[in-house]
Amino acid sequence: MAMTDRLGRESQxxxxxxCLPSQLAPAAYGALYLHIPFCASRCGxxxxxxxxxxxxxxxxxxxxxxxxxxxxxxxxxxxxxxxTTVYIGGGTPSFLGSRRLVNLVYTLSLSMxxxxxxxxxxxxxxxxxxxxxxxxxxSLGVNRFSLGVQSFDDAELAALGRxxxxxxxxxxxxxxxxxADNVSxxxxxxxxxxxxASWQHSLSEALRGGASHVSVYPLTIEEATPFAxxxxxxxxxxxxxxxxxxxxxxxxDVLGAAxxxxxxxxxxxxxxxxxxxxxxxxxxxxxxxxxxxxxGMRTAADxxxxxxxxxEVTERLTPAEAMREDLMCGMRMSAGVLHDAVHxxxxxxxxxxxxxxxxxxxxxxxxAEGRYRPTSRGWLLGNELYGRIWNC
Amino acid sequence: MTxxxxxxxxxxxxxxxxxxxxxxxxxxxxxxxxxxxxxxxxVLDSMDIERERGITIKSQAxxxxxxxxxxxxxxxxxIDTPGHVDFTYEVxxxxxxxxxxxxxxxxxxxxxxxxxxxxxxxxxxxxxxxPLINKxxxxxxxxxxxxxxxxxxxxxxxxxxxxxxxxxxxxxKELLEAILVRIPAPTGKPEAPLxxxxxxxxxxxxxxxxxxxxxxxxxxxxxxxxRFMATDVVTQVEEVGVRRPANTPxxxxxVGEVGYLITGLKDPADVRxxxxxxxxxxxxxxxxxxxxxxxxxxxxxxxPLDGDxxxxxxxxxxxxQLNDPALIYxxxxxxxxxxxxxxxxxxxxxxxxxxxxxxxxxxxxxxxxAPSVEYHVFLTNGKTLSIHSPQxxxxxxxxxxxxxxxxxxxxxxxxxxxxxxxxxxxARRGVFSTMQYLSTTTVEMKWExxxxxxxxxxxxxxxxxxxxxxxxxxxxxxxxxxxxxxLDILLSGKPVDALSFIVxxxxxxxxxxxxxxxxxxxxxRQLFEVPIQAAIGSRVLARTTVKARRKDVLAKCYxxxxxxxxxxxxxxxxxxxxxxxxxxxxxxxxxxxxILKVDE
Numbered sequence: 001m002a003m004t005d006r007l008g009r010e011s012q013x014x015x016x017x018x019c020l021p022s023q024l025a026p027a028a029y030g031a032l033y034l035h036i037p038f039c040a041s042r043c044g045x046x047x048x049x050x051x052x053x054x055x056x057x058x059x060x061x062x063x064x065x066x067x068x069x070x071x072x073x074x075x076x077x078x079x080x081x082x083x084t085t086v087y088i089g090g091g092t093p094s095f096l097g098s099r100r101l102v103n104l105v106y107t108l109s110l111s112m113x114x115x116x117x118x119x120x121x122x123x124x125x126x127x128x129x130x131x132x133x134x135x136x137x138x139s140l141g142v143n144r145f146s147l148g149v150q151s152f153d154d155a156e157l158a159a160l161g162r163x164x165x166x167x168x169x170x171x172x173x174x175x176x177x178x179x180a181d182n183v184s185x186x187x188x189x190x191x192x193x194x195x196x197a198s199w200q201h202s203l204s205e206a207l208r209g210g211a212s213h214v215s216v217y218p219l220t221i222e223e224a225t226p227f228a229x230x231x232x233x234x235x236x237x238x239x240x241x242x243x244x245x246x247x248x249x250x251x252x253d254v255l256g257a258a259x260x261x262x263x264x265x266x267x268x269x270x271x272x273x274x275x276x277x278x279x280x281x282x283x284x285x286x287x288x289x290x291x292x293x294x295x296g297m298r299t300a301a302d303x304x305x306x307x308x309x310x311x312e313v314t315e316r317l318t319p320a321e322a323m324r325e326d327l328m329c330g331m332r333m334s335a336g337v338l339h340d341a342v343h344x345x346x347x348x349x350x351x352x353x354x355x356x357x358x359x360x361x362x363x364x365x366x367x368a369e370g371r372y373r374p375t376s377r378g379w380l381l382g383n384e385l386y387g388r389i390w391n392c
Numbered sequence: 393m394t395x396x397x398x399x400x401x402x403x404x405x406x407x408x409x410x411x412x413x414x415x416x417x418x419x420x421x422x423x424x425x426x427x428x429x430x431x432x433x434x435v436l437d438s439m440d441i442e443r444e445r446g447i448t449i450k451s452q453a454x455x456x457x458x459x460x461x462x463x464x465x466x467x468x469x470x471i472d473t474p475g476h477v478d479f480t481y482e483v484x485x486x487x488x489x490x491x492x493x494x495x496x497x498x499x500x501x502x503x504x505x506x507x508x509x510x511x512x513x514x515x516x517x518x519x520x521x522x523p524l525i526n527k528x529x530x531x532x533x534x535x536x537x538x539x540x541x542x543x544x545x546x547x548x549x550x551x552x553x554x555x556x557x558x559x560x561x562x563x564x565k566e567l568l569e570a571i572l573v574r575i576p577a578p579t580g581k582p583e584a585p586l587x588x589x590x591x592x593x594x595x596x597x598x599x600x601x602x603x604x605x606x607x608x609x610x611x612x613x614x615x616x617x618x619r620f621m622a623t624d625v626v627t628q629v630e631e632v633g634v635r636r637p638a639n640t641p642x643x644x645x646x647v648g649e650v651g652y653l654i655t656g657l658k659d660p661a662d663v664r665x666x667x668x669x670x671x672x673x674x675x676x677x678x679x680x681x682x683x684x685x686x687x688x689x690x691x692x693x694x695x696p697l698d699g700d701x702x703x704x705x706x707x708x709x710x711x712x713q714l715n716d717p718a719l720i721y722x723x724x725x726x727x728x729x730x731x732x733x734x735x736x737x738x739x740x741x742x743x744x745x746x747x748x749x750x751x752x753x754x755x756x757x758x759x760x761x762a763p764s765v766e767y768h769v770f771l772t773n774g775k776t777l778s779i780h781s782p783q784x785x786x787x788x789x790x791x792x793x794x795x796x797x798x799x800x801x802x803x804x805x806x807x808x809x810x811x812x813x814x815x816x817x818x819a820r821r822g823v824f825s826t827m828q829y830l831s832t833t834t835v836e837m838k839w840e841x842x843x844x845x846x847x848x849x850x851x852x853x854x855x856x857x858x859x860x861x862x863x864x865x866x867x868x869x870x871x872x873x874x875x876x877x878x879l880d881i882l883l884s885g886k887p888v889d890a891l892s893f894i895v896x897x898x899x900x901x902x903x904x905x906x907x908x909x910x911x912x913x914x915x916x917r918q919l920f921e922v923p924i925q926a927a928i929g930s931r932v933l934a935r936t937t938v939k940a941r942r943k944d945v946l947a948k949c950y951x952x953x954x955x956x957x958x959x960x961x962x963x964x965x966x967x968x969x970x971x972x973x974x975x976x977x978x979x980x981x982x983x984x985x986x987i988l989k990v991d992e
Contacts, residue, residue, distance in 0.1 A: 241944070
């Protein structure tokens, strides 16, 4: 499959998930997510399902054992037969260490087809990424690493409560690049005391280190996190939306100049290095989630889209809702959505075409070449853009 | 019928929060009117809002039987009155139904503005006053200081004061004996034609209007043909009875007795507080004194957030009015807010309570505009207009002059805060009248102040500038000429009628400047820049701008985040629903009340 097809840029023929109306989405799982809810320490902004513990915690072994059993049983039920992307995320998966991760990935290699066409991502943090870990996992089929760097400035890393410094991040990036060419770096803007210059510096460092993919996010204050408490108590300034907007625009400039394309609001990649697993999330492909706090999505026999958490169905969306969700997620990506897909949705989502035209009138979307695409203003005002689609 | 010599009619009056309702509870318990197991707190406050806020809005009458120390049983009628200045007229009618009043003073707070006002009202009604120093169980109780304030401030001998605790019940028995001994029995002419005073009324969905009455002369019984004198409505008595506190029918009510009257009348406008009931044939010619028509002091626009709720709002107002004849309303249309009502209230508390009841009991989402008063506009063509909202203000060219209502306000404070009250009241165009020390720790200041200034958060400001010590009472004084102008607020260049207000010419610039700043804080950044201007006619006094929004929350959106994202978007939509779309600008509700906050 050509990379362009995965992205759907050449997909007017209707073969890409991007222009498939939801009800035609394949019922089988196309993506597998494994969640590792452990970290060396908890960052000040984090509200993910994870907990800080020590690498010797016996619960880590038990957790991996449990995941191994879950993978085997999913395989026996035939749920992994059509999976083409695997993602081990967290938490901090690399915190498990090479031995436990090898155990997991080896089980996967026995349970499903882990060919070279399978995109297999491991999330890692610099402090727990070792040469041995990269070597072992790469040899078992992990072909993409997503490194949680956030910043190449030591003061900013300390402010975030990260467990690594800039040097560790550089070393980890170099370690991965010795084997894998598909490496993503996560960077964060709007960090307390971060300057535009240091933000540009972090972006350049990621490029210099050989990142083929960069995810950029503005710091978001989530409820009940140490950051939220500090802001409520007046010890910390809340993020400035104008500064964050400028930084997001600066990222587009720096990364664009280096030849990375912005294929999603927060994702930049050299052509061919777009994250297929994430694209699956944004295009209505069913995914299986294993592990504590892992989310899954599937189409039920009655046509409803079900979301699962820890194996329990947590929500059921009607085909119309699923369609609105796909259109909303579609507009996260630069490819946007096909006019045809919007028109096809009209019977189930009355008024949706008019709504897209309204987005164009507001400057949040552009309409050209048979597609609606988000504008850079629309990306920055994502809630407005997505909200108007979801709440149609 | 009870021999009047065995009847005592009394009210309990107090400044708000001095423990009136709890004291009434103890009286009901001690007289076995309510069994201990049925006792809830504040029995006589039947509305949720009354209990929650600890205030009394409706008057209540309850008959208790008291076994006195002399071995005989007496009929005591306790009339519980509203404790707020908004309801002064209702209180005055309740007092007119009594021979005596228990004046409750909190032993930790001392004499406050409404203590003075209530005492004066009771004296004017020729009532025997029994001062009762309450809450003596509290560690901060200072009975001697309060005795002194009662003597100095109210000119009531300090030795007359009793002490009690509504909480523990201490002193209640002594209070009941004092009521028997000190308050005179009612006198009246049993053989004379009926004269009965209506001191409150409420609406019962099955029985119609129920009036609470006090018989002055004669007697009233079922089937009698009667006449309501002010409204000149003739009808027949269906039932009379007493409240214990449940309605208990009796054959008749005689001289001095207090009870209820049911006639089957369905329109509350027929049965007015303060009116006199007499016989249809051979009744008295001259009504009892003191009746007046209730007139609203404060007006506000009430608009349903969802335009579809307009008929529901109308029905809800109709229903509330049945129990609250002081509530008046007429349809109002706003370009900005659509269809709604201009509603008149007795005061700010009344307004708050009504709005809360409309939202709570009728599930309405309402937007209230800033309160206004009734202005008298004298036109150059010789005509006079009474206007209740800024929108009704005619073109300046046609106005000869404008008059606005003034109040006589009484503020009671510790001496340290005289300066603070001075500063606030002068800023509110108040004119100082007199100052008097009630005791070394308590000062009474009197002001003439425009009602329009008082309703703009004056009381809250007064409280906060005096660390909560100030108490306030006021009554209507007169209409006075003032140089008033209408200040308009423009959003994105378009005037928003619901944000207009009337202000004194000299304050227009300052108010306009502060208000535009306040609105800038309140109105969230939108997709487009929103200029805010304050203007008189075409003359812009102040302007500012809400910058366009650059960026909103951009969070990760993988796997499970998608549900979370959607929920956030739904919440955002619900939040927007609470806002009002004016043109393309989303305006939060609090913007319409921002004018109240210009002094902060």
